[in-house]
Amino acid sequence: MSQNLIVLKTAQKYLIIILLFLEIVPKLQAQTITRGPYLQQLSNSGVIVHWRTNVATESVVKVYQSDSTQVTSVADSQLTTEHVVQISNLKPDTPYHYSVGTTAQTLASGKDFYFITGPPTGSARPINIWAMGDFGDESTKIYMETQKGIKDSYLKNRPAFTDLWLWLGDNAYCCGTQAQYQKQVFDFYGSSIFGNTSFSAVPGNHEYFASPTGRVDRKIPYFDIISVPTKGEMGGISSNEKAYYSYDYGNVHIIALDSDGYDDGKYRVYDEKSKQYQWLKKDLAANNAMWTIVMFHHPPYTKRSHDSDAEPELQYIREHLVPLFDQYKVDLVLTGHSHIYERSYLMKNHKGHSMSFNKDIHVVQDVNGRYDADAGSRPFINKNEGTIYCVVGSAGRLDWNGSHEVHPSSIYSNISIGGSLFLTVNGNRLDGRWICADNVERDHFSVFKNVNKRENFHVEYGSKVHLTSSWKGSHVWSNGNTKDSEIDYQALRAETVIVKDSLGFLEDDFVITVTPQPIISTDITESEVCPGQSVKASFNLQHTDFNKWNYVLELSDANGSFDTPTVLAKLNQNTVQFTLPDNLAEGPNYRVRVRPDADFFEEHPSQSFRFNKPAKGGFVGEKNIPFDTLVTLNLRFTGTAPYTYKLSNMPESVTESSDVSIKINPNQAATYVLESLSNACGNGKIDADNAKVSILAPLSVEDDNNMVFSIFPNPVSSDLMIENKTGKTIKTQLSLLDLSGKKVLNKTLMIEKREIISLEGIPAGNYILKLKTPSLKVSKKITKI
Incomplete structure (x- = not known):
């Protein structure tokens, strides 16, 4: 093979590699999210995460606890641009963060991407709901400004966490296409809302404009966007249809209806032959939640935008669905379609023309429900029947048909500004606040159940x-x-x-x-008690059952106060033998009481008694006392006085004092022993280490006038000076003895002129210094201070 051919083939090989690299690298780099992520079907054990990528990739969702510990990771290896991942087996009512991407790359994560799982079914913890309809329209400036104002007002007023975001239809104008949903909904609200707020939706008539046959076959983009609980997996009756469904969230049952599409290609929801109508009846009948909210697009009561008197489909809904809502006591119906806000009375049994509405007949509670300080602003109290109808169709669109006629069922109606509805369900209380695009709350209402008991x-x-x-x-x-x-x-x-x-x-x-106040009385038999002595206590009860309480025996302080009592024993019968702790202070005013585990008894403690402490004692001070013509022996006693004691060679004595000093005049060495000690508690305890003292024999005469050594200072604190007065070096043996004769210092010195002897570390006291030379012995008493 020629050299040129080899070079050509090698170049071809590298060219192929380069071309493959150039094809693969852009694809790897182009993996970006174009929609979402967004949350669906948030339950008390999981959530569904959706997102869209510009190229097909695998799907990976990682879920973390608030401390960033990973809880789970769910992966789907199938390559797709429309990612739908179910997260399961999470704890209820628990905050989580999440990220989405591929096994090789995280595409979305951070502060916006979190959720809190729903509360357990039936839980009464507060639930926050944001409801709105007829948004996502950029065809006019006023629509765009209204939608932006409502988004901004939501971000300013949003609670710590929004559990549910309810879309009431006509969510993306004009026709509910993927492009319109993308630009006018997903891009508009962004990850700060979609990343952490699960939405539930219903279709409006504009969703069905996406296809000429959409109402019949329901093949429209809307159904590709949502994931809903069609199998009863979150409570409710299985619908097996994405167009209508229900679920439980805490103590709220939410029913979502399709008021525009057809069942079997021919029946609308208000047709009693439709599968949706039959399913709705079953679901309402099976529902046991405290609160029921139904949402769909077309309102049964409306004026000034659409007119429920003039439009047949609104009339049919009023005639066929309202009786179901009355029968099953639906609390709140949320709709859109009319680009207006309207809130009705708590009402029932009205199916006809608006002119037939009669407050005396159709209003269950004739109050405005606002629940504020204004006169007559009462909430709806003990709501048991009737329904409130809210049209919330001005979250983007804002249209007026020119009529000034307000529907007579409306407590409040506003066509001049758009807004959205904030709902809070807290136990047996439901509150609604309509907050407008200018961040002003213009309507609110409160409903209570099972109150004023x-x-x-x-x-x-x-x-x-x-x-x-x-x-x-x-x-x-x-x-x-x-x-x-x-x-x-x-x-x-x-x-x-x-x-x-x-x-x-x-x-x-x-x-x-x-019942009458219970009484407890305590008695003991002793008036004086010593440590170790067994004492009997008993108690008596009135106006209560013995077995109802647990009892303890308590001891007062020395003044008879039970402010800080000492527990002596637990009792299971009405008599007890006890002994007092040895560490008590002596005193004459101790008491005991039996106390139940309650603080409302009338209590009668025992009479006072005296606690005596056993005698203890011994000598204090020096155990070996230098001989003197007058010596003091010091004794110290503790315990209860008087004390009876005896020293050897002395008669027995009695004293009230704890410190005793005895003067004696010795004439020779002697030892004194404390032979006995007693008080009211019997024989006391003599401290063995301090049971005797010794008086030493007189010392030999000290040579203070010798002409060889000068010893100073005396008393001495640290350094003792020994000065040689002869002018010659003298070898000297030095000894320092305590008064018991024990050597505490012993050394040989060659003293030329002056020697310094350090007494550091030697305890203070009296000592005998002895100096011995070949020709001289010197003994001198030294005091170390």
């Missing part, structure tokens, strides 16, 4: 009664508590405890009657 309690005196108000909100208790929704009340007398809300619309009454 009256309860009777007949309890034993002093027992704790747990009282819980029947609502969430402000509380003013008759005992002065203005902070808590529930209190523990100790029943010490018959009375009615009342709790009200701060505006006086709500009131619970708790009627409490009590």
